[in-house]
Amino acid sequence: MVTSKPRADTNSRNTPPTRPISRLLALIRNTWRTLTSMGTALVLLFLLALAAIPGALLPQRSLNESKVAEYIAEHPTLGPWLDRMQAFDVFSSFWFTAIYVLLFISLVGCLTPRLFEHVRSLRATPVAAPRNLGRLPKHHIAEVPGDVASATAAVDAQLRGWRRTTRTDGDMTEISAEKGYLREFGNIVFHFSLLGLLVAIAAGKLFSYEGNVIVIANGGPGFCTASPAAFDSFRAGNTVDGTSLYPMCIRVDDFTATYLENGQAVGFESNIDYQAGDDLTTGTWRPYLLKVNEPLRVGGDRVYLQGHGYAPTFTVTFPDGQTRTQTLQWRPEDQFTFLSSGAMRFDPPAGSYPDADERRKNQIAIQGLFAPTAQLDGTLLSSRFPEMHDPAVAVDIYKGDTGLDTGRPQSVFSLDERMIGQGRLTKMARVNLQAGEDTRLEDGTVVRFDGAVPFVNLQVSHDPAQVWVLVFAMTMMGGLIVSLIVRRRRVWVRLTPGPAGTVNVELGGLARTDNSGWGDEFEHLTGRILEAVESGPARQEKKADLS
Helix, strand or coil: CCCCCCCCCHHHHHCCCCHHHHHHHHHHHHHHHHHCCHHHHHHHHHHHHHHCHHHHHCCCCCCCHHHHHHHHHHCCCHHHHHHHCCCCCHHHCHHHHHHHHHHHHHHHHHHHHHHHHHHHHHHCCCCCCCCCHHHCCEEEEEEEECCHHHHHHHHHHHCCCCEEEEEEECCEEEEEEEECHHHHHHHHHHHHHHHHHHHHHHHHHHHCEEEEEEEECCCCCCEECCCHHHCCEEEECCCCCCCCCCCEEEEEEEEEEEECCCCCEEEEEEEEEEEECCHHHHCCCEEEEEECCECEEECCEEEEEEEEEEEEEEEEECCCCCEEEEECCEEECCCCCCCEEEEEEECCCCCCCCCHHHHHCCEEEEEEEEECEEEEECCEEEECCCCCCECEEEEEEEEECCCCCCCCCCCCCCCCHHHHHCCCEEEEEEEEEECCCEEECCCCCEEEEEEEEEEEEEEEEECCCHHHHHHHHHHHHHHHHHHHHCCCEEEEEEEEECCCCEEEEEEEEEECCCCCCHHHHHHHHHHHHHHHHHHHHHHHHHHHHHC
């Protein structure tokens, strides 16, 4: 007996398993459909607005790193956790970027098919009338004298401005008309403008930069935008390395503030001179009146007047008769009276002491308060008005090592407390001085308060996408207004011959979007159509010519 081995199913052996692949493809397709739906885009837009809230409530490292450090120090438990979650770098965090990118992809995937569908609808003819017009929300039947041909011409004349088409089936004529295509167009413009706005903002973050610098007025040295080092603080986009800043020099001639009698400020302005372009080689200075919200625009940069304060001037006369004079900005502690605090450090002139160690031990430091309009309560100094009428200072004068050579960063507004705590910087005097007054230390050093001059805080901003942000914002508003005003409407008119020289007119109407006001609009349109049919073609043509 001969037996044969059963043959293996070669088809099943050679065919790869397709079920896992089909499941994966179905998962990808369903995920893409969910991501590119309008509902998902709205949710992501809401999440983007929600994610921006911490950036408005918490200090941001890109704006003020010292504020972030101060917040973390004041909240030792919560602060480090917020820092790990990038709550102090919200707009560059991975989770904010992820929402931003997902919103961009969702809008692209949602709007592209919608645009193609709208183009197809514009090219398509209006749909044929339903078999039973009586089932439509708006319906009207009338029998008027005339014939089908003249009635068709009259109806067609009344539906000017509508996209319409005429169909004939034997003795029956149907006119399909539709309007309101601009509504969908406005919707698409709105959403594509939102997409463009996101792209413009992202481009601005890549190619923009912003720097802040304090400039002393009334003959101060000014500054030039040669590099980020020229600014007190500098924020740059991801593609900006600081080597291609627009070259410009600015000096501040004066600063004027206008106040009410109660000290409330009503206006700020500053006369500045600037150089840019060829002026840098010719040495030409151009005047400009800089005001709040009226920036200087030159070379794609904008220079804003951000704030102001006062810079006291002190002169230190060392025991050997040599002098050092310094004017430095002090920080306003009270924005209403401009009572300010600050510090200064004076290094003895070269050759005053035999070696560097001895020179460091004889440095002079000043720290205290400045009042533009002094008010003394005993020995306590305060300010009663923000304008400079009677300037005075209340200062502590120190002698010793100010820490300028330690390499550690120091605040421009305060002395290093570690140097004071270690006894390397010793307090020599505490005095109140008015402009022109001085005080003498035990070693013969004289410290004189010479007065103060205003300083201004200037911000230099460069954002090449700013114009596009404005354009897309305006087109967003235009698209939104169009989508709210324009309404989609469909009307069908069916004309059939009636008895004894009459024509049966049957109308049906449907509101595609908004039903409000559609009843009155349909009745008004019906009245005009019936009147036109009854008037006959001659009168209708005369009306059309007059209109």
